[in-house]
Each structure stands twice: as C-alpha cells, then as structure tokens.
Amino acid sequence: GEDVEQSLFLSVREGDSSVINCTYTDSSSTYLYWYKQEPGAGLQLLTYIFSNMDMKQDQRLTVLLNKKDKHLSLRIADTQTGDSAIYFCAESPRMDSSYKLIFGSGTRLLVRP
Amino acid sequence: DARVTQTPRHKVTEMGQEVTMRCQPILGHNTVFWYRQTMMQGLELLAYFRNRAPLDDSGMPKDRFSAEMPDATLATLKIQPSEPRDSAVYFCASGPPVGPAMNTEAFFGQGTRLTVV
Numbered sequence: 001g002e003d004v005e006q007s008l009f010l011s012v013r014e015g016d017s018s019v020i021n022c023t024y025t026d027s028s029s030t031y032l033y034w035y036k037q038e039p040g041a042g043l044q045l046l047t048y049i050f051s052n053m054d055m056k057q058d059q060r061l062t063v064l065l066n067k068k069d070k071h072l073s074l075r076i077a078d079t080q081t082g083d084s085a086i087y088f089c090a091e092s093p094r095m096d097s098s099y100k101l102i103f104g105s106g107t108r109l110l111v112r113p
Numbered sequence: 114d115a116r117v118t119q120t121p122r123h124k125v126t127e128m129g130q131e132v133t134m135r136c137q138p139i140l141g142h143n144t145v146f147w148y149r150q151t152m153m154q155g156l157e158l159l160a161y162f163r164n165r166a167p168l169d170d171s172g173m174p175k176d177r178f179s180a181e182m183p184d185a186t187l188a189t190l191k192i193q194p195s196e197p198r199d200s201a202v203y204f205c206a207s208g209p210p211v212g213p214a215m216n217t218e219a220f221f222g223q224g225t226r227l228t229v230v
Binding site for chain 1: 146204218224
C-alpha cells in the first residue's frame with residue numbers, strides 16, 4: 001500500500017537546525033521529494049533525492065535516505081523565520097509506466113525568533 | 114512566467130449546488146493532478162491524468178465528483194451535489210513529461226478554497 005507518515009509539528013529557535021522526518025511504504029518509488037507550503041499558497045518543490053542515493057545536500061538543505069528502513073529526513077541548517085511553513089514529503093510509486101505523487105500529512109515548522 | 118492557474122480562488126456555495134473548479138496546467142505539461150487538502154485528512158490525491166487520459170481516480174468519491182480534461186489546456190473538477198464535508202482547499206498540479214530519469218515533479222496552483230454551507 002501507499003502511505004507516507006510525518007510528525008505534525010516542529011518548533012525550533014532561529015539559527016538552530018531543524019530535522020523533519022518521514023516514513024514511506026512503497027519501495028518502488030524511484031524518487032522521494034520534499035515540498036514546502038507557505039500560508040495561502042500551493043506546494044513548491046524544495047528538493048528531491050534519487051532512491052539509490054543516501055544523502056543529497058543543497059545549500060542549507062540536507063536530505064538523508066535510509067532505504068532499508070524507508071525513512072527520509074530533511075535537515076535545514078541555520079533555520080530562519082522565513083522557513084516557517086508546512087513541509088511535505090512525498091513518494092512516487094511506480095505503476096507500470098505511470099507515476100503519481102503521494103504526500104504525507106505535512107509537518108508544520110515554527111521558527112521562534 | 115509559467116504557472117498553474119486555478120479558478121476560482123474562493124467559492125462559497127450552498128449545500129446541494131453544483132461546483133466546478135478549473136485548472137490551466139503549464140503549457141507542455143502532460144500530467145495533471147487534483148488534490149484536496151483538509152486539516153483532518155491532509156493532502157489527498159483525488160485523481161490524475163496523463164495526456165488527458167484519467168489514470169487513477171480511486172481517491173475520488175464517484176457518486177458526486179467528476180474530473181475531466183476537455184483539452185490539454187483545461188482540467189475541471191466538478192462536485193454535484195456539494196455537501197458541507199466537501200469544504201476544503203482543492204489543488205491542481207501539473208507535471209512535465211516523464212523523461213528517462215523518471216523524475217515526477219509537480220507544479221502546484223494556488224488552490225481553490227471551497228466552503229459549502
């Protein structure tokens with residue numbers, strides 16, 4: 001089955017690191033994604049990782065993938081108040097030649113000054 | 114500035130009325146997704162299309178919801194009759210053709226906030 005789970009809420013102080021965790025179920029997912037949703041807006045792709053990679057770094061963002069445990073994490077270094085948003089992880093189960101995106105429930109990140 | 118356009122942005126309607134939400138995908142994108150976002154259920158995939166053909170609409174209540182793509186520039190999601198439990202934000206997203214790398218990126222519209230009273 002397809003199921004993506006995330007913790008609902010995370011609060012950090014400005015300047016600290018944030019770590020948002022996610023577990024997924026479908027091992028056929030070729031890519032795993034992190035999206036960000038700011039208030040009143042749609043989701044926006046932040047970063048993604050190919051399933052045969054363990055880690056991907058993109059400026060302040062680090063994605064770690066443990067394929068054995070089906071665990072994905074997003075680390076934001078030097079978290080800023082502008083990073084306050086909802087973060088969604090998503091898997092992309094492969095169905096024949098088609099793909100779809102299944103999202104977790106989202107983690108609301110609150111950055112305190 | 115390529116973007117997914119959804120109309121209307123907000124809709125308030127009475128229970129029992131028909132609601133039609135529209136989406137214009139990014140030009141050249143051949144995949145269109147419809148998602149519903151609520152506090153309780155999070156982001157649910159309702160349906161998705163590739164090359165205008167519906168691939169999966171198992172997340173959609175069939176008795177009242179319907180999704181179509183009359184042409185490559187327009188996707189519609191219709192609810193008839195609407196019920197208060199349909200109140201949510203409905204997002205449309207489009208994606209480019211899946212290449213050899215098999216990366217499925219979705220670009221989201223700003224959503225239609227539907228309130229059924």
